Amino acid sequence: MLYSKVAAHEKRRLFREQLAATFGSGGPMRFPGAFNPLSARLIERKGFEGVYISGAVLAADLGLPDIGLTTLSEVAGRGEQIARITDLPAIIDADTGFGEPMNVARTIQELENAGLAGAHIEDQINPKRCGHLDGKAVVDEGTATKRIRAAADARRDDNFLIMARTDIRATADGPHGLDLAKDRAKALVDAGADAIFPEAMRSLEEFEAIRSAVDVPLLANMTEFGKSELFTTQQLADVGMNIVIWPVSMLRISMGATGRALDTLIEEGSLTSKLDEMQHRADLYDLIDYEDYNHFDTSVFNFTVEK
Ligand SMILES: C[C@](O)(C(=O)O)[C@H](CC(=O)O)C(=O)O
Ligand SMILES: [Mg+2]
Numbered sequence: 001m002l003y004s005k006v007a008a009h010e011k012r013r014l015f016r017e018q019l020a021a022t023f024g025s026g027g028p029m030r031f032p033g034a035f036n037p038l039s040a041r042l043i044e045r046k047g048f049e050g051v052y053i054s055g056a057v058l059a060a061d062l063g064l065p066d067i068g069l070t071t072l073s074e075v076a077g078r079g080e081q082i083a084r085i086t087d088l089p090a091i092i093d094a095d096t097g098f099g100e101p102m103n104v105a106r107t108i109q110e111l112e113n114a115g116l117a118g119a120h121i122e123d124q125i126n127p128k129r130c131g132h133l134d135g136k137a138v139v140d141e142g143t144a145t146k147r148i149r150a151a152a153d154a155r156r157d158d159n160f161l162i163m164a165r166t167d168i169r170a171t172a173d174g175p176h177g178l179d180l181a182k183d184r185a186k187a188l189v190d191a192g193a194d195a196i197f198p199e200a201m202r203s204l205e206e207f208e209a210i211r212s213a214v215d216v217p218l219l220a221n222m223t224e225f226g227k228s229e230l231f232t233t234q235q236l237a238d239v240g241m242n243i244v245i246w247p248v249s250m251l252r253i254s255m256g257a258t259g260r261a262l263d264t265l266i267e268e269g270s271l272t273s274k275l276d277e278m279q280h281r282a283d284l285y286d287l288i289d290y291e292d293y294n295h296f297d298t299s300v301f302n303f304t305v306e307k
Contacts, residue, residue, distance in 0.1 A: 008083070011090075013159050015161070019243070023217075028237055031244065034053060044086045052093075053078065054248055057247065057248055068126055072106070075111075094111060096126055122164075122167055124138055152191070152194075181201075185198060197221065198210045204231060204236075211240040221247065223249070257277060261274050281305050
């Protein structure tokens with residue numbers, strides 16, 4: 001009912017504990033992307049370990065491309081709406097940090113205020129683009145590490161996870177690109193990154209190479225229609241990944257289903273044939289704990305919804 005009662009600092013503490021356990025026998029923590037607060041609830045109910053908040057989804061939700069048009073206030077605001085509705089830790093995509101290192105510092109404090117458990121800051125130039133597109137460019141090592149140092153210094157809760165994302169792999173073909181990624185990952189860890197997000201890895205062997213380069217938690221991005229093959233969580237566990245995200249997947253699924261339903265509406269003039277695909281009213285009410293609001297007033301939920 002209402003918002004999560006687990007305080008943000010407690011979510012972060014538990015997250016760090018669980019993340020540390022992924023270095024032992026535990027598999028990677030699974031963070032499907034929540035495209036709104038309600039979907040975060042569903043992710044929690046299904047038993048996942050965390051919620052990812054994607055910049056690409058946030059931009060797409062506003063009808064915008066993912067090129068750094070969204071503002072810190074928009075991102076922090078949406079992050080807060082999603083983080084507060086779930087007991088799970090939420091990690092948010094902070095793009096390039098919204099400016100210079102001093103802006104990155106403020107970004108981290110705002111995201112802490114918003115109740116998030118961590119954020120990733122990437123080393124792309126502005127304007128940035130999706131990490132799985134061609135033609136990306138990254139800033140030099142000095143600029144990238146300054147962003148991360150500013151982020152690490154700014155946080156007030158040591159358990160807020162500062163994740164450095166590097167997009168450098170795609171700036172050179174073949175083994176050279178991978179070497180650049182290993183070197184960049186090491187430099188980012190030295191600058192204070194708690195975790196690394198090696199973007200656009202092409203194979204399990206590439207993930208493994210980053211694993212052997214640094215000794216901090218690693219995130220694997222299983223976004224569809226991109227540069228990476230879609231590996232299973234088990235395959236990613238086997239190469240030492242600690243967090244897996246499916247950042248845009250649930251939005252893609254929902255938009256795909258919505259498009260098909262709109263076609264049905266045009267063709268059949270009704271959505272009767274789609275009822276089986278819909279979340280039932282009863283399941284929606286269950287997900288938002290409707291009945292529990294009788295705690296305030298017993299006439300709030302005094303009806304039944306047949307399934
Ligand atoms: C993870 C990512 O940064 C995001 O914003 O969700 C994107 C995902 C995507 O566009 O598929 C990315 O750059 O990989
Ligand atoms: Mg992004």
